[in-house]
Amino acid sequence: MSNELPIYQLIPDLIRQLCQSHEAILEAAPGAGKTTVVPLALMEEDWCKGRKIIMLEPRRLAAKTAAQRLANSLHEPLGERIGYRIRHESKESKHTQVLVVTEGVLTRMLHDDPSLNDIALVIFDEFHERNLHSDLAFALCLQAREIYRDEDPLKLLVMSATLDTDALEARLNCPTLTSQGRSFPITTHYGNKALKAFQITDEVVRLTCQAFHDETGSILVFLPGQREIRQAESKLQQQLGHHAHLSILPLYGELSLKEQEQVIQPMMAPARKIVLATAIAQTSLTIEGIRVVVDSGLSREARFDANTAITRLHTRRTTQAETTQRMGRAGRTEDGICYRWWSETQQYQLAPQAQPQIEISDLSSLVMDLAKWGVQDRLELDWITPPTESHWQQSIDLLTALSVLEPDEALLLTPLGLHMSELGIEPRLARILVEGKRSKSSTLASAICTILSEGDPFTQHHSDLSDRLNWLEGQIDIKSKRPKQTYLKTQQQWEKRSQQLTFEAVENVSTPSSHHLDAIAPLLLSAFADRIAQRTNQDQDKVYYKLANGRRASLPIHDPCAQSEWIIALDVGGHKDVNEDRIFLSTPLERNMLNPLFESREHTAWSKKDGRIVCESQRWIGKLHIDSKKRPVLSAEAVCTAVCQYIRAEGMAVLPWDDSSKQARARMQFAFQHDKITPWPDGSDDVLLATLENWLSPYLSNITNQSALAKLPLTDILLNRLDWQQQQALNKQVPTRIMAPSGSSHAIDYCELVPTLRVKLQEMFGCTTSPNVLHQPIRIELLSPGKRPLAVTQDLAFFWREAYPEVRKEMRGRYPKHPWPENPLDAQATAKTNRALRSS
Secondary structure (H helix, E strand, O other): OOOOOHHHHHHHHHHHHHHHOOEEEEEEOOOOOHHHHHHHHHOOOHHHOOOEEEEEEOOHHHHHHHHHHHHHHOOOOOOOOEEEEEOOEEEOOOOOOEEEEEOOHHHHHHHHOOOOOOEEEEEEOOHHHOOHHHHHHHHHHHHHHHHHOOOOOOEEEEEEOOOOHHHHHHHHOOOEEEEOOOOOOEEEEEOOOOOOHHHHHHHHHHHHHHHHHHOOOEEEEEOOOHHHHHHHHHHHHHHHOOOOOEEEEEEOOOOOHHHHHHHHOOOOOOOEEEEEEOHHHOOOOOOOOEEEEEEOOEEEEEEEEOOOOEEEEEEEEOOHHHHHHHHHHHHOOOOEEEEEOOOHHHHOOOOOOOOOHHHOOOOHHHHHHHHHHOOOOOOOOOOOOOOOHHHHHHHHHHHHHOOOEOOOOOOOEOHHHHHHHHOOOOHHHHHHHHHHHHOOOHHHHHHHHHHHHHOOOOOOOOOEHHHHHHHHHOOOOOOOOOOHHHHHHHHHHHHHHHHHOOOOOOOOOOOOOOOOHHHHHHHHHHHOHHHEEEEEEEOOOEEEEEEOOOOEEEEEOOOHHHHOOEEEEEEEEOEOOOOEEEEEEEEEEOHHHHHHHOEEEEEEEEEOOOOEEEEEEEEEEOOEEEEEEEOOOOOHHHHHHHHHHHHHHHOHHHOOOOHHHHHHHHHHHHHHHHOOOOOOOOOOHHHHHHOHHHHOHHHOOOOOEHHHHHOOOHHHHHHOOOOHHHHHHHHHHOOOEEEOOOOOEEEEEOOOOOOEEEEEHHHHOOOOOOOEEOOEEOEEEEEOOOOOEEEEEOOHHHHHHHHHHHHHHHHOOOOOOOOOOOOOOOOOOOOOOHHHHHHO
16 A cells, blocks of 8 residues: 555554553544554554454445455455444454444443453544444443453544544543545545526436546545436436447446445446445445446435434435545545535535434434443433433334333343344344244244335335235235345345344244234234324325324325225435325234234314314324224313313403403403512413412313303402412402592593593592502593593693593584583583583
8 A cells, every 4th residue: 555645644543542641532634544454453453462453434335345455455355454333234253453333333342341351442443424323332442441341441543534623622631633635635626506496307317427427537426315316317327328449337225235235346347337326426436437426416315303203315415525536436445536416605605514313313223222231311312412201202102112122221231122222223123023923923023024024026016015915925026126135135134133032932923824914913913003094085196195294294095005094104204394105115004913902082172163072092103193982071170271271272361351350361461460568470471381280170070062151250269369468469459340520430441551540520620630459540531422532641730631622622512511621620520511501
């Protein structure tokens, strides 16, 4: 390996850092050589003491290729000093010093031996991807070495080209070592375009054709997903397929590992290739011959919805970190070129980093791992980014439903959950294996797990799981999108896992015919009860189902499973901001299969339609209402609860408010707002609705219909919120009536924004100051003899001086029988006419 790789300049500093400390952070640009140089530079250090270095890679293909390149550097076959261990495959020996692992392998190693006594260093490569397993393994390593490796701490090295160094430095308490420069320079061409999502694939195809004609070498094209890859492949075949030495190759995660390996193999000149790849080619992967990158600027990620326990695909703009990683693929072996359709200004407006998977993923496997580890609380570990509370709680709910966790206990595994956690697989699939073992259907359970874990082998086919199982067994022959041998090999792995389960099968369980619905359904119901779905309606093209988790999903109308009223929707997906999901894999159910899952609920509620309380005995599966049966028996407590729920749903206006109760409530609220000495209760809508059980429930036990509700004595009920002293203080300090200067008593209207006294103008003669309540001046609405408003004021002196002359001029002719003196301040306040005054 050439010593000209940029990373070599940093190796002495890295060795010094790990000798002096037990943590290091290494940020090195793509092509600097960190993945293939660092492990070899460290494996002979004294602190290794014959122990291994573990290097964690985020993908299987990256792990295998990294291990192969390390072995090639030592001119040794894989399995000697350099080995790897990935899902279903490993190559290592007693001589192995550097072991490259992926995904959950390190987590399982920690469970088997939390001390990791035979490990000197764990390298987290490409940590910027923030893989769920790498985040978990990182947190477990921190805790494990604190508990088990106090005297000889496990060393940790975090590496990437694009890191959130602030968060890492805070966790590891060490500086970041940075390697500048690349192996080869890369020229970036910006297109300065603003495209809509549906235009991007066409633009990427145009740029690819341009690059093919203008540049030499092979081309790596980044696209968000398989759909865009198929579209681009079709268009490129039409435009460039006639070139004899050109291969157009797709590269994405659902290809078998062998197919992925074939794509990255070198090609002899004059052969060239165009690789159409998802983010699988973004990091830790050198595709031989690539010197041109065409970037779509898009990435597709799976985002988990904790409300429905369904993962949906979300297409987003790439981040600055991702575009840097993608560009770096072009400069691995020679000078490179990168094409981007957007502008350089837009590049700097992209988000710096992608959101960590721990914030957007299903956490059920992680929570089961933590329960096995002994964690009791979400924040117990020292996370770089802690799990979100909603996803955490959803995972606990699911694991409890799967009988993995004890109900109402803090992450305590059940005996069954302990068996499942030992398998090291996703909880739903573990539950299927367990149920298969119990019912002597292990072969069928392994076949189901094979289809669910490897992905649907069929394209453009209906959703029925049975066909996939029959194909796997050799009963039918349908063209598959991946080699059948891949699935058969995976099935063998599942059968080995099933054999690990040591508990006895259930006695007297007959073994049904292999793929009969009676055999399939119990296995699936044990793991996917929340995916039970009931047919609701249909249109010209689709049949619609409601799932037990509340989500709406559809099947094509010609799908055989769409003929069934009940199905289990095993693979459900959709896209962000789309209200309806698509069912990709399902199996029909008979209604009687659901009986053990029915949950009985007593439901008492106010029916707006009937204007009364309705009580029912209901049966549910999750959020699916199966049926109801009317019940005549009503408890007082249920009635109170139902009426309170009705009032909260509809608002305070459903109560029988009259003038008396409105005024009582307004007086109490005025006292609450303006008397800071006496502790008055708050009478606002929000508080009254929130405390219905306290002040209204005692009067609701017999309120079973609208007629009874209309007779509630609201005035008395509201005043009963006050004790005797408060009621006396209310009558004294916030009176219902007030004496006018004329000697007549008048009501105060507290329902106005300002308490208002409505009184004949003549009754206020001689008065220059407005009355007040709790030191707040009330508003006076001065009325004509005909009880019509003449003026509204809180300043009587101003009114008599400035407004009254005009009022007198206009009114004395209209109401000549009533007094209109020139000087109202000297006149007698009266409610009488001129004649009555003369005769008195």
